[in-house]
Amino acid sequence: MSLAPDLTETLARARADLRMGVPVVLRDGARAALVLAAETLDAQRLADLRALGQTPVLAISARRAETLKARAYDGDLARVIVPPDATLSWVLGVADPADDLRTPMKGPLMTERGGSADPHRLALALVKSARLLPAALLLELSDPESFAAAHRLTQVAGPEATALMSESSPLHPVVSARLPLEVSEAGRLHIFRPEDGGEEHYAIEIGQPSRDAPVLSRLHSACFTGDLLGSLKCDCGPQLRGALAQMGEAGAGVLLYLNQEGRGIGLANKMRAYSLQDQGFDTVEANHRLGFEDDERDFRIGAEILKRMGFSSVRLLTNNPGKIAMMEECGITVTERVPLKVGENVHNRAYLATKAAKSGHLL
Numbered sequence: 356m357s358l359a360p361d362l363t364e365t366l367a368r369a370r371a372d373l374r375m376g377v378p379v380v381l382r383d384g385a386r387a388a389l390v391l392a393a394e395t396l397d398a399q400r401l402a403d404l405r406a407l408g409q410t411p412v413l414a415i416s417a418r419r420a421e422t423l424k425a426r427a428y429d430g431d432l433a434r435v436i437v438p439p440d441a442t443l444s445w446v447l448g449v450a451d452p453a454d455d456l457r458t459p460m461k462g463p464l465m466t467e468r469g470g471s472a473d474p475h476r477l478a479l480a481l482v483k484s485a486r487l488l489p490a491a492l493l494l495e496l497s498d499p500e501s502f503a504a505a506h507r508l509t510q511v512a513g514p515e516a517t518a519l520m521s522e523s524s525p526l527h528p529v530v531s532a533r534l535p536l537e538v539s540e541a542g543r544l545h546i547f548r549p550e551d552g553g554e555e556h557y558a559i560e561i562g563q564p565s566r567d568a569p570v571l572s573r574l575h576s577a578c579f580t581g582d583l584l585g586s587l588k589c590d591c592g593p594q595l596r597g598a599l600a601q602m603g604e605a606g607a608g609v610l611l612y613l614n615q616e617g618r619g620i621g622l623a624n625k626m627r628a629y630s631l632q633d634q635g636f637d638t639v640e641a642n643h644r645l646g647f648e649d650d651e652r653d654f655r656i657g658a659e660i661l662k663r664m665g666f667s668s669v670r671l672l673t674n675n676p677g678k679i680a681m682m683e684e685c686g687i688t689v690t691e692r693v694p695l696k697v698g699e700n701v702h703n704r705a706y707l708a709t710k711a712a713k714s715g716h717l718l
Contacts, residue, residue, distance in 0.1 A: 362515055363524075367552030369509045370485040376400065379481075380496065380503045381474045383513035387499030388474045392482045393450035393490035398443045404494055411437045411494045412467060413449060414475035419489065419646035422452065423461050428468035434475055436465045437492070450490035452644040453627065456634055477517050484520065484553075486621030489646035523655040524551035528663060534559075538603030547660055554614035558660050559599070562607035566665040569690040571608035573598040573672040574657040574682075576615040579622055587702035588629065597697040598672045609664065611657045618642070619651030637709040654678055658685030 360368060369379045376395035381388050391400060393413065404411055413435040415425070420433035427433040435449060448454060449461055478491035496502050503510045529546040536542040538561070545558040564570040575598065581591030595610075602608025617625025624645060631641035639649050658681070661669065668688035671679060672695045679689045 363551050369511050372509050374485050380499050380508050380510045381513050387496045388493040389496055390478045391492045392487045393446055394488040401443050411492050413437050414479055414491045416489045416646040418643040422644050425464040426466045429472040434467035450488050477513055480520050524549040526659050538599045557612040559610040561602040564607035569668040569670045570666050571605050572669040573610045574678050576613050587700050593697040594695055613656055615652045620647050654681040655685050658687045
């Protein structure tokens with residue numbers, strides 16, 4: 356018997372540590388590295404890192420490296436060598452594009468080539484999954500076991516963690532209850548919880564849809580600003596209410612409300628993207644400058660919830676062909692795409708045009 360955390364639980368602990376600014380240790384056989392998230396780094400921990408006597412490396416995504424004109428020898432990331440005189444402001448300036456236009460010259464940045472970048476790749480995946488900026492400081496350790504024990508740091512087995520993080524975390528139903536809604540008094544809310552300690556996801560069931568026929572369905576990613584505050588910068592709120600209204604009129608449907616704010620980058624990073632948009636960048640360009648891809652969401656979550664609820668085919672309310680492809684790949688048959696063109700206004704017209712031109716949305 357053991358009460359020690361398994362790998363999934365250890366990864367959840369590592370995410371929490373990084374969000375708090377606490378280092379973690381990544382191990383890959385005989386090699387190991389100390390990892391800190393750039394966003395939560397403070398001056399004292401940077402000084403402590405330097406006191407260890409080796410040269411730290413700042414791992415950034417290839418998207419961020421492209422903005423900074425840094426060579427990404429590893430393809431999907433760049434390992435930037437931190438100069439001996441680099442300050443906390445320098446690290447944050449490389450990680451965060453907020454001041455790129457005011458101070459565009461960050462370099463020249465020297466990057467490593469050769470050797471394995473697997474620990475750096477895992478470090479970036481961890482900070483991204485913690486909803487932090489995709490930038491992490493790494494320092495090689497010669498005696499990771501003793502170092503981790505002395506500083507009471509979480510240790511993560513690299514290869515196993517990388518394999519696990521590439522998978523979608525299994526979901527489990529927690530509870531469901533009747534929930535009368537404006538669009539239909541026959542509403543029911545289902546709560547699903549992932550095993551990896553991440554945010555819960557929801558399914559709003561309207562009426563009693565047959566499990567033997569395609570159900571009118573929508574994959575809706577959480578949008579605090581649009582769904583709750585009525586933001587005019589996007590069309591999310593009108594899409595949410597429009598989808599529920601159609602389900603109410605039809606008498607049956609399932610809306611999957613997935614907690615993947617800002618196309619999967621989290622609310623804080625979404626606000627960073629909004630700030631960059633105010634500087635003149637479109638939504639895709641802003642994501643890239645932050646170091647993210649166009650879309651970081653995992654729609655496998657929606658497919659698993661549908662299967663858990665007994666559905667195998669849908670009439671999908673969407674303008675995004677990518678959602679259709681992902682549903683099909685995950686074993687959910689999409690018998691029809693039901694357009695959902697609502698919510699255009701003077702504030703989001705350029706945003707919708709970018710979605711059509713760069714993300715393939717059918718608008």
